[in-house]
Amino acid sequence: MEAVLRLFSHRRYQVLGTAWLAWFVNYIDRTKTAALLPLIIASLGMTTRETGQVLFWFFLGYACVQPFAGFFTDLIGPKKMLAVTIGAFSVFTWTMAFVGNWHELALRNLLFGIAQGFEVTAGSRLTATWFPPATRGRAFAFHQTAYTIAPILVPFIVVPIAQITGSWRWSFLVVAFFGLPILAAINKFIVDRPERDSKITRAELDVIFGEAELQRKHGQVTDPARAHRIEELPPGERITPYGEIFANRNVALMFGAGFFFLLAGWGLTTWLPTYGVQQLKLPLLIAASLSSISYLGALCGVLLSGVLSDVLLKTKRTPIWLLGGLLMAATIGWASTFRAGVPIGTAYLAFFIAGFGASWTPTGTLFAPYLAEILTPGAVGRSLGVVVLGGMLGSTVAQPLTAAMVVQTPAGPDFHRAFLMFAACGVLGFLCCAGLIEPRVRRTYLGYLLSGGREGTWQPTSPIPAA
Amino acid sequence: MAAHIAHSGGLILALAGPATKMRGVGPASPVQDFGPLWTLAIALNVINTIIVLYYLVRIWRQEERPVTDGAVRPR
Numbered sequence: 001m002e003a004v005l006r007l008f009s010h011r012r013y014q015v016l017g018t019a020w021l022a023w024f025v026n027y028i029d030r031t032k033t034a035a036l037l038p039l040i041i042a043s044l045g046m047t048t049r050e051t052g053q054v055l056f057w058f059f060l061g062y063a064c065v066q067p068f069a070g071f072f073t074d075l076i077g078p079k080k081m082l083a084v085t086i087g088a089f090s091v092f093t094w095t096m097a098f099v100g101n102w103h104e105l106a107l108r109n110l111l112f113g114i115a116q117g118f119e120v121t122a123g124s125r126l127t128a129t130w131f132p133p134a135t136r137g138r139a140f141a142f143h144q145t146a147y148t149i150a151p152i153l154v155p156f157i158v159v160p161i162a163q164i165t166g167s168w169r170w171s172f173l174v175v176a177f178f179g180l181p182i183l184a185a186i187n188k189f190i191v192d193r194p195e196r197d198s199k200i201t202r203a204e205l206d207v208i209f210g211e212a213e214l215q216r217k218h219g220q221v222t223d224p225a226r227a228h229r230i231e232e233l234p235p236g237e238r239i240t241p242y243g244e245i246f247a248n249r250n251v252a253l254m255f256g257a258g259f260f261f262l263l264a265g266w267g268l269t270t271w272l273p274t275y276g277v278q279q280l281k282l283p284l285l286i287a288a289s290l291s292s293i294s295y296l297g298a299l300c301g302v303l304l305s306g307v308l309s310d311v312l313l314k315t316k317r318t319p320i321w322l323l324g325g326l327l328m329a330a331t332i333g334w335a336s337t338f339r340a341g342v343p344i345g346t347a348y349l350a351f352f353i354a355g356f357g358a359s360w361t362p363t364g365t366l367f368a369p370y371l372a373e374i375l376t377p378g379a380v381g382r383s384l385g386v387v388v389l390g391g392m393l394g395s396t397v398a399q400p401l402t403a404a405m406v407v408q409t410p411a412g413p414d415f416h417r418a419f420l421m422f423a424a425c426g427v428l429g430f431l432c433c434a435g436l437i438e439p440r441v442r443r444t445y446l447g448y449l450l451s452g453g454r455e456g457t458w459q460p461t462s463p464i465p466a467a
Numbered sequence: 468m469a470a471h472i473a474h475s476g477g478l479i480l481a482l483a484g485p486a487t488k489m490r491g492v493g494p495a496s497p498v499q500d501f502g503p504l505w506t507l508a509i510a511l512n513v514i515n516t517i518i519v520l521y522y523l524v525r526i527w528r529q530e531e532r533p534v535t536d537g538a539v540r541p542r
Binding site for chain 2: 043044090091099162167168169186220
């Protein structure tokens with residue numbers, strides 16, 4: 001306990017803890033409507049098509065704002081962006097309790113998607129800016145545990161509230177208040193950049209930036225695309241022109257990887273319970289728990305990824321994604337052979353590993369540290385906006401594509417083809433990751449392995465600051 | 468876009484039985500659904516919104532500058 005208190009006396013851990021809470025609330029937001037959907041459908045008398053529309057508009061809103069989310073985060077700062085997102089969460093959540101038809105619900109879901117789309121770039125940029133490369137992987141892995149824990153807990157929060165009070169509307173009213181302590185924490189603990197924090201100690205700044213960086217850079221141009229000389233920048237940043245951010249093969253490949261991995265990830269976790277009931281003929285609760293097992297695998301995956309990347313791989317990030325893509329493809333390919341009567345232990349193992357592998361991807365873990373290191377922490381917002389756009393496009397098409405792949409047979413729906421599609425997405429995502437430059441070895445990681453461990457010649461446009 | 472149950476918690480509810488018989492399903496009209504607690508629901512939302520606006524204005528007005536021109540005091 002004392003060790004935890006000592007840890008949180010450091011400003012960077014206070015910032016990380018607050019960003020974690022904001023990300024946790026973001027995922028409560030995303031999953032609470034889905035968890036209450038059967039009650040809402042009955043209450044508002046929604047048809048199947050209308051229900052699909054309501055869910056679709058959230059992803060559309062989220063995807064559409066990504067190119068702007070990164071710009072706004074870098075322009076006005078992650079603190080204000082986080083505050084706006086959490087404020088919107090609180091207000092839109094209570095307005096959800098007052099809908100009277102599916103049109104109103106769809107409109108609010110669109111607004112939710114737009115508001116929530118700004119959170120990921122803000123939280124990621126804070127982690128990238130506040131942690132040194134040596135511990136950035138672990139810090140960001142901790143940040144990412146929020147998206148695995150929230151979906152596990154949400155049904156146990158919102159469903160009992162609805163059942164105790166007799167109306168799903170009270171779940172929204174109660175959950176709306178979750179945003180208020182987070183706003184207070186953002187107000188108290190978050191500062192956009194370490195060197196702008198009046199409460200930080202010199203010792204902590206030395207840990208984050210290193211003595212040389214602090215001596216060399218006192219600049220006030222926080223946008224690395226607008227600086228002309230390195231002295232104009234604050235510590236930890238390097239000049240990174242717009243061309244380097246957007247006409248960048250690594251960002252383009254991460255966009256592709258994000259599309260394929262989130263198509264498979266969201267397609268799989270969304271349909272798993274239905275697959276369990278309809279294809280594996282499992283009892284209801286066991287089928288529903290397949291999704292939770294997958295999220296548990298993702299939780300273990302993100303935690304382990306940070307330690308492995310920082311400690312064992314000496315801050316290399318791409319090997320984790322290469323392994324994750326292969327693991328995901330192999331496991332889902334294996335699961336495509338499952339039929340009714342498969343031992344439940346085997347199904348649990350497969351979907352635990354699938355969730356684990358899905359978390360080891362450029363949209364699951366380590367993306368903020370990688371972008372901070374291939375570009376600069378000050379460009380994480382804009383570049384991540386591009387990557388998340390790819391992922392959200394994948395999420396948006398995942399549902400209709402999966403539905404189209406399910407074949408109706410005399411024995412019931414067959415998900416075999418849908419699972420093969422997810423496995424193929426794992427392979428395509430792996431191929432995108434294989435082309436990524438690993439900045440620590442100055443070439444692709446596969447190139448590094450195949451050449452017997454020889455470093456390459458890749459260089460950023462301007463020099464990287466000392467770690 | 469095909470409809471689907473997007474979360475295992477939703478599936479539990481969906482397959483638990485006819486939805487209209489489940490506890491937690493109310494009328495489509497929020498006024499009818501909240502019944503005598505309508506005023507309380509509105510009051511809670513007004514309080515929520517005022518607190519949100521308070522924090523947003525407070526955070527928005529904060530200006531961040533390098534501490535003592537980049538040279539942080541030791542503590």
